Amino acid sequence: MTxxxxxxxxxxxxxxxxxxxxxxxxxxxxxxxxxxxxxxxEARFRQMAPTFxxxxxxxxxxxxxxxxxxxxxxxxxxxxxxxxxxxxxxxxAALIFAVALLPWTxxxxxxxxxxxxxxxxxxxxxxxxxxxxxxANTQHTIIWFSET
Amino acid sequence: MYNGLKITISFLSLICFFxxxxxAESVYQTRVKVIQASKGPAxxxxxxxxxxxxxxxxxxxxxxxxxxxxSMSLSKGRDGRLHLPGNRTLVIVPEGMKGNxxxxxxxxxxxxxxxxxxxxxxxxxxxxTIGGPRASKGVLLLNxxxxxx
Numbered sequence: 001m002t003x004x005x006x007x008x009x010x011x012x013x014x015x016x017x018x019x020x021x022x023x024x025x026x027x028x029x030x031x032x033x034x035x036x037x038x039x040x041x042e043a044r045f046r047q048m049a050p051t052f053x054x055x056x057x058x059x060x061x062x063x064x065x066x067x068x069x070x071x072x073x074x075x076x077x078x079x080x081x082x083x084x085x086x087x088x089x090x091x092x093a094a095l096i097f098a099v100a101l102l103p104w105t106x107x108x109x110x111x112x113x114x115x116x117x118x119x120x121x122x123x124x125x126x127x128x129x130x131x132x133x134x135x136a137n138t139q140h141t142i143i144w145f146s147e148t
Numbered sequence: 149m150y151n152g153l154k155i156t157i158s159f160l161s162l163i164c165f166f167x168x169x170x171x172a173e174s175v176y177q178t179r180v181k182v183i184q185a186s187k188g189p190a191x192x193x194x195x196x197x198x199x200x201x202x203x204x205x206x207x208x209x210x211x212x213x214x215x216x217x218x219s220m221s222l223s224k225g226r227d228g229r230l231h232l233p234g235n236r237t238l239v240i241v242p243e244g245m246k247g248n249x250x251x252x253x254x255x256x257x258x259x260x261x262x263x264x265x266x267x268x269x270x271x272x273x274x275x276x277t278i279g280g281p282r283a284s285k286g287v288l289l290l291n292x293x294x295x296x297x
Binding site: 085089092093115116117118119120121122123124125126128133135137138140141142143144145146147 | 154158202203205206207249251258262263264265266267268269270271274275276277278279280281282
């Protein structure tokens with residue numbers, strides 16, 4: 001078999017990997033019909049390709065299995081002690097509980113705008129006159145009606 | 149273990165937080181003071197000074213006497229009744245909470261017929277005074293205090 005220097009091994013490798021232009025592809029196919037050396041090289045590269053891919057896959061799999069799984073960093077030396085965390089959680093719970101109680105207290109200091117002690121939605125005196133009063137000091141609501 | 153404890157505490161806290169209004173609506177402590185207001189030598193019974201201090205500047209009465217006092221633990225929609233002088237009856241029905249206020253329906257019946265009724269939103273732990281029904285000497289004042297628990 002006469003050695004051929006028309007096409008380099010790199011070109012043949014790219015040909016196998018379909019990385020050449022269509023024109024170069026057609027020329028090399030025509031050349032292989034006449035050149036046994038290049039045909040042999042092309043066959044060799046074509047056999048190498050699956051072997052190489054299998055090798056890469058095996059290496060990748062080995063990397064995956066040998067490396068430890070990625071997990072959140074847990075450093076026992078920097079983590080606060082369990083008791084401290086427990087107290088912090090209880091404190092948070094107590095704070096939430098205290099906030100929950102706030103709306104039910106009747107501390108006048110919480111009300112920025114003074115409100116009457118009672119808001120009268122409706123009143124029916126069956127013909128009698130009625131008067132609704134709110135006192136100045138404590139906004140106490142008085143409903144006064146005159147019996148007929 | 150630690151995360152489980154944290155989640156449990158947080159969950160219980162949230163339950164407490166969101167169940168407060170429900171618990172608060174369960175019982176409405178309602179206290180009624182029936183006061184007779186009249187003219188004459190100044191006198192105020194013990195226990196009603198705070199109410200009288202609100203009334204006195206507005207009306208001409210000088211004598212204030214407690215005729216009756218009653219505390220009732222009412223649930224939503226359940227009426228509380230109190231007999232008043234002059235064959236009258238006071239009917240109070242808590243209708244729920246709206247914010248920090250208790251919704252009350254209040255009615256006065258005289259000889260079996262309603263003569264007065266109102267719907268009020270009473271601030272929790274506050275009171276409203278209804279006045280006007282005639283008594284033998286003067287008028288009646290009905291001081292109604294509500295607390296939601």
